[in-house]
Amino acid sequence: MKHVPGLADEILQELAPLLAAEGVDINDPKGVDIDALRAALGPAMERRNMELFTPTGAHRTQALAVLRRFTEATAAGRADEAQAVLDGVETDETEDHPAISHVIGVTLDLLDSWYSDRRLRTALASTRVASRRRPVRACATDLLSAARRHTTFDSLDKLTVAHGGLILFEGGATLVAASIAAIAKRQRRKVTAICRDLLIADPEYASVDVVAAPDGRAEEAGRTTPADDRILAEFEEWLSRQPQIAAPTVEDEATALRAIFTLARTSGADLRNPHDIGTAVDLLVDMGTGDGRDDHDIMMSSLFALDEYIHFQWEISRRPENWDRAHDIVEDALSARDGGGQLADVVERATAVDPQLRRAALKNTRVSAAVPVLLEWLGTSRPISQSGNLRLADIEPVAAMLGVRAKGVRKVPPLAEVPATGFATDEPLPEPEPLFATSMRQVPVLWAWWQAMLRCDILETTATRVRPGPASGRWIDGGEPPIEGAEALNGLFVSFLLSERMFDDDQFGSGAAVAVLASRMLIAAAAPELGIGAPDDARSTILRPRALQLMARLELLGLLTRDASGTPAVPEGLKSAVLRGAMLVMDVATRGEGT
Numbered sequence: 118m119k120h121v122p123g124l125a126d127e128i129l130q131e132l133a134p135l136l137a138a139e140g141v142d143i144n145d146p147k148g149v150d151i152d153a154l155r156a157a158l159g160p161a162m163e164r165r166n167m168e169l170f171t172p173t174g175a176h177r178t179q180a181l182a183v184l185r186r187f188t189e190a191t192a193a194g195r196a197d198e199a200q201a202v203l204d205g206v207e208t209d210e211t212e213d214h215p216a217i218s219h220v221i222g223v224t225l226d227l228l229d230s231w232y233s234d235r236r237l238r239t240a241l242a243s244t245r246v247a248s249r250r251r252p253v254r255a256c257a258t259d260l261l262s263a264a265r266r267h268t269t270f271d272s273l274d275k276l277t278v279a280h281g282g283l284i285l286f287e288g289g290a291t292l293v294a295a296s297i298a299a300i301a302k303r304q305r306r307k308v309t310a311i312c313r314d315l316l317i318a319d320p321e322y323a324s325v326d327v328v329a330a331p332d333g334r335a336e337e338a339g340r341t342t343p344a345d346d347r348i349l350a351e352f353e354e355w356l357s358r359q360p361q362i363a364a365p366t367v368e369d370e371a372t373a374l375r376a377i378f379t380l381a382r383t384s385g386a387d388l389r390n391p392h393d394i395g396t397a398v399d400l401l402v403d404m405g406t407g408d409g410r411d412d413h414d415i416m417m418s419s420l421f422a423l424d425e426y427i428h429f430q431w432e433i434s435r436r437p438e439n440w441d442r443a444h445d446i447v448e449d450a451l452s453a454r455d456g457g458g459q460l461a462d463v464v465e466r467a468t469a470v471d472p473q474l475r476r477a478a479l480k481n482t483r484v485s486a487a488v489p490v491l492l493e494w495l496g497t498s499r500p501i502s503q504s505g506n507l508r509l510a511d512i513e514p515v516a517a518m519l520g521v522r523a524k525g526v527r528k529v530p531p532l533a534e535v536p537a538t539g540f541a542t543d544e545p546l547p548e549p550e551p552l553f554a555t556s557m558r559q560v561p562v563l564w565a566w567w568q569a570m571l572r573c574d575i576l577e578t579t580a581t582r583v584r585p586g587p588a589s590g591r592w593i594d595g596g597e598p599p600i601e602g603a604e605a606l607n608g609l610f611v612s613f614l615l616s617e618r619m620f621d622d623d624q625f626g627s628g629a630a631v632a633v634l635a636s637r638m639l640i641a642a643a644a645p646e647l648g649i650g651a652p653d654d655a656r657s658t659i660l661r662p663r664a665l666q667l668m669a670r671l672e673l674l675g676l677l678t679r680d681a682s683g684t685p686a687v688p689e690g691l692k693s694a695v696l697r698g699a700m701l702v703m704d705v706a707t708r709g710e711g712t
Contacts, residue, residue, distance in 0.1 A: 179215040180223040181317040188294040188316070192301075192308040196249070199294075203287055207344050208389050209435070217286045218435075224289035225269040231296060231315070232264040240303035241296055248291050256280040256288030257295070264292070278629065281392030282439070345378050348389055355429045363421035373422040377401070391430070394443035397423060398450045420451050441656070445633065449703065463644040464700070467692035472600055478690025479603040482675040484566060484610045487518040488575060488592045494518075495576075498584035505578050506557035506567070516563045520673055522551040523560045529553045545665035562670050565613035573606045604694045611676065611698025615639070615667055619702070630656070635664035636699040642668075642677060643687035643696050671695075 190199035210216035248254040263272040301311045353371040364370035386393035427444045431437040509525030516523035554560050570576045574588035591598040618628035641649035671677040680686045687695045
């Protein structure tokens, strides 16, 4: 993770007035209490989100007009026009146009309001989401679930991480249209009449450009848009002010980035959206995998141009933190293609370790040693919950097999819900003792073990029961599982444990960022020769206790040890499994997929 000088300070200074309202003065010469800062960050970020996503005055009216025009075009079956309405909304607002964030904010506010209104409850019960784009349909479905819980705005961060800002924008508009259609059908009124009542009376208030194209955004494939041209011109002007750039000349780098924008458009990606950077990276890497040196050189220069483009976005964006993950994706690609082969060499050497040493080390981890105990407890089969997990009564004995104190309960005792306080940023987040859980999913070590055994066919489930799987025989009665099976089990356990909260988000930061940070710490412990250092930026400092908590769990299971100086280390025979598990998480984080 690359530290960008001044970026953390800029973000904190932007939050300073909001933090001050929480009693934290970041400019206090006596220093800032880290616990107080941590406690204040959540409310401050929430209010900042409210400011960014809650337009007022003309911009709110313009956002409502966008939703009305989209809804009416959708209801009339004019899909191309509906898509063109959304295409006319850009990332930043102007005097006559709302920003994408404005439309998202208004959308979430409307959905929470409508779905909590008893007068609309019966009509909205029949809301059905429809979209010809699967990602939009998936996002709208998640939004519908949140709307029915009246938590759409509270779910903003989680939805953005899961789907990306642009898909959330389109998915929200799609759900607004579907909701109004359901109301109109129930009330036997026209959609336009419902739009006048619930959105805005004058759909022409906002001068959003509508130029219908045969396939909406797909019409832009293969060429840059006017919005692209504006951002590329700004990037070129920014480059001219930089003391040093990656390319020989400003013109060379600007030309390279324009080519990347055009290439991305061929896959429907919009590089003004940070969530689409991964698509561009994949395309560039695919182009650079040829045997020719020129292909590799073009790929590397393109990746460097993309990296500088993200630095440019950090400076101009109203929410620069949205580009952090995009930066990680580019940096990972650069590392993998320019010296990252060292890690592959480490894994290859770890796999070549004496098989007997590897077998003994893998057999002695709690992940492996507890398998025969579980299979004996399981017998021929046992009942499971409707979600396919252990029943509450079984959580305690099975967790104990891993050395974890956990108790399944229907309701968490009040005192158990009080968050731990007083821990330092260089210490792991404390584990509750015991851990009260209303489902197995809330016991991370147990859940990761269960998932790994299912993937390795040690267990298999039906709709109501769990039983030994086809690969269980070699683990029973002192059997000797194949080294590949033991390594797969331990490696998958590592990946599931590190990624357990990967796409969650809370007031301390992104769950994905914690997974990446812990994975890098684990790779550094397994391969110290790579010289991977710990990031020291403000965000990583805040996330560090959670990453250290994951490391502590691996130490509990015997997958991680400490040398004489107390530095984390991975036993020689476990390096292959541990590295593969951590690298899988890094790959998932880069591609934005689930394990």
